Amino acid sequence: MIIDEKIHNSLNRFHFYSGIRFDTLPENEQSIIFENSKLVSLEKKKVLFRQGSFPNGIYMLKKGMVKVYQLNYDGSVQILFIYSPCEVFGYRPILSNEYHPVTVAALDSCELLFIDRNRFLEVLQKSVALSNQLLFSLSHEFTVMTNRINVFAQRGIKERLALALLILNEKFKNENNGTEIAEIKLPRTDLANFVGTSLENLVRTLSFFKEKRLIRVKGKSIFIEHFENLYILSAID
Amino acid sequence: MIIDEKIHNSLNRFHFYSGIRFDTLPENEQSIIFENSKLVSLEKKKVLFRQGSFPNGIYMLKKGMVKVYQLNYDGSVQILFIYSPCEVFGYRPILSNEYHPVTVAALDSCELLFIDRNRFLEVLQKSVALSNQLLFSLSHEFTVMTNRINVFAQRGIKERLALALLILNEKFKNENNGTEIAEIKLPRTDLANFVGTSLENLVRTLSFFKEKRLIRVKGKSIFIEHFENLYILSAID
DNA sequence: CCAAGAGTTTGACTTATGTCAATCTTTTTG
DNA sequence: CAAAAAGATTGACATAAGTCAAACTCTTGG
Numbered sequence: 001m002i003i004d005e006k007i008h009n010s011l012n013r014f015h016f017y018s019g020i021r022f023d024t025l026p027e028n029e030q031s032i033i034f035e036n037s038k039l040v041s042l043e044k045k046k047v048l049f050r051q052g053s054f055p056n057g058i059y060m061l062k063k064g065m066v067k068v069y070q071l072n073y074d075g076s077v078q079i080l081f082i083y084s085p086c087e088v089f090g091y092r093p094i095l096s097n098e099y100h101p102v103t104v105a106a107l108d109s110c111e112l113l114f115i116d117r118n119r120f121l122e123v124l125q126k127s128v129a130l131s132n133q134l135l136f137s138l139s140h141e142f143t144v145m146t147n148r149i150n151v152f153a154q155r156g157i158k159e160r161l162a163l164a165l166l167i168l169n170e171k172f173k174n175e176n177n178g179t180e181i182a183e184i185k186l187p188r189t190d191l192a193n194f195v196g197t198s199l200e201n202l203v204r205t206l207s208f209f210k211e212k213r214l215i216r217v218k219g220k221s222i223f224i225e226h227f228e229n230l231y232i233l234s235a236i237d
Numbered sequence: 238m239i240i241d242e243k244i245h246n247s248l249n250r251f252h253f254y255s256g257i258r259f260d261t262l263p264e265n266e267q268s269i270i271f272e273n274s275k276l277v278s279l280e281k282k283k284v285l286f287r288q289g290s291f292p293n294g295i296y297m298l299k300k301g302m303v304k305v306y307q308l309n310y311d312g313s314v315q316i317l318f319i320y321s322p323c324e325v326f327g328y329r330p331i332l333s334n335e336y337h338p339v340t341v342a343a344l345d346s347c348e349l350l351f352i353d354r355n356r357f358l359e360v361l362q363k364s365v366a367l368s369n370q371l372l373f374s375l376s377h378e379f380t381v382m383t384n385r386i387n388v389f390a391q392r393g394i395k396e397r398l399a400l401a402l403l404i405l406n407e408k409f410k411n412e413n414n415g416t417e418i419a420e421i422k423l424p425r426t427d428l429a430n431f432v433g434t435s436l437e438n439l440v441r442t443l444s445f446f447k448e449k450r451l452i453r454v455k456g457k458s459i460f461i462e463h464f465e466n467l468y469i470l471s472a473i474d
Numbered sequence: 475c476c477a478a479g480a481g482t483t484t485g486a487c488t489t490a491t492g493t494c495a496a497t498c499t500t501t502t503t504g
Numbered sequence: 505c506a507a508a509a510a511g512a513t514t515g516a517c518a519t520a521a522g523t524c525a526a527a528c529t530c531t532t533g534g
Contacts, residue, residue, distance in 0.1 A: 478531100478532090479530105479531085479532085481530075482528075483527080483528070483529085484525105484527075484528090485525085485527095488521100488522080489523090493518075494516090494517085494518095495514105495515085497513080497514075499511080502508085503508080
């Protein structure tokens with residue numbers, strides 16, 4: 001089978017991996033930020049904060065995974081991000097002086113560090129390193145969002161799912177130990193809401209991938225088989 | 238007809254208006270930023286920069302409008318933004334140290350101010366006001382992108398088009414003089430690529446809106462008739 | 475360990491959207 | 505000003521995706 005080189009290029013050229021971390025900051029900056037942080041536990045399925053609520057502070061995920069989603073008036077749900085350990089979130093509405101645009105809930109039992117809103121803003125005013133890191137990350141994340149809009153608007157479910165699985169593989173790789181092929185363990189409904197399709201259509205597309213041996217399914221877990229080919233092949237046939 | 242209040246709420250609650258400007262910065266900061274800027278002219282349909290190219294500097298639009306889009310391997314185009322006068326763009330890939338993820342082309346005859354990459358970075362390191370403004374704007378823009386992904390993933394074309402028209406009305410209001418109901422003058426193909434649908438489907442949806450007297454069409458121009466109702470009604474039947 | 479419930483999968487059918495082709499309209503250009 | 509080109513619209517049909525219902529499978533608690 002001849003695979004258009006352009007497809008490969010365009011995938012490589014595009015940025016789809018998101019998530020902001022503070023562990024790239026200088027040691028002393030990190031310790032200042034986390035100085036007065038509080039450890040928070042969050043049970044599986046519990047909500048950390050809801051869309052429309054006031055942002056009281058920022059969080060860093062220590063253990064477990066969370067989903068970030070919007071709930072719509074018709075009951076539909078769009079999952080926007082999945083966060084895995086070390087990732088930081090909840091700071092954007094503080095910076096833009098808005099309410100939370102999203103809801104965050106635990107996918108499994110989680111532990112987080114909480115940093116108070118004012119504390120965060122204080123540190124930000126003093127730390128050029130933090131300010132620059134945020135400018136860098138926000139700009140990069142923006143590129144990622146740009147690419148995602150393109151994918152959501154222009155691609156069918158096969159490609160969207162393939163891309164979602166590649167993103168999730170990174171997230172779960174991070175959550176687990178670090179093996180190249182991660183165990184993607186996410187309820188089908190969540191996966192459907194992440195990809196932006198119906199549960200049934202999602203399941204059918206998974207079966208299609210399974211038949212083509214692009215993925216392997218064990219119970220509720222998904223493993224990517226043909227890493228490089230997954231996105232490319234999903235676009236063809 | 239009974240309109241679910243929740244729909245109205247959700248529209249109000251969500252942020253869809255984007256675009257970054259520097260004219261909210263203190264006068265002296267502005268003059269520093271634009272001190273050595275160069276005036277650039279761009280003919281209708283000409284490309285300012287292409288995706289994949291190195292970001293040499295940032296631009297502020299003085300006159301005319303531009304479209305910001307991604308071109309895909311299959312030839313499909315996704316328009317991500319339309320910018321109108323006073324809006325600033327091209328700084329994100331500089332901040333995140335990436336190549337341009339998008340292509341920018343003139344919708345009509347344009348005039349822009351160009352600020353050199355290094356000049357911009359220099360000013361940024363000195364100006365806390367600029368840094369804070371960028372953090373604010375980037376965070377807000379991110380919320381807007383979040384909402385757009387939700388709309389693209391979960392809503393049909395009627396709603397997507399309605400929303401696009403509301404956004405475009407703001408942009409063209411800005412471009413024209415400032416009348417509440419602007420003349421939205423954008424080729425159908427561009428509108429289709431902004432909404433994320435085929436040209437034919439776009440035209441049909443426009444006709445549907447016309448029949449329902451939600452919009453008025455004069456030649457190639459579109460005027461919004463029932464401002465508040467457009468998005469709400471587009472969701473119903 | 476079995477029964478209930480939650481989560482997943484498959485089938486049949488409907489609806490939304492995409493595609494190709496033809497026609498009509500506006501704009502541009504010689 | 506007329507011809508040609510570009511842009512817009514409509515129709516007929518194909519395909520993708522959503523919806524509802526039923527069956528199956530795994531998990532979990534009494």
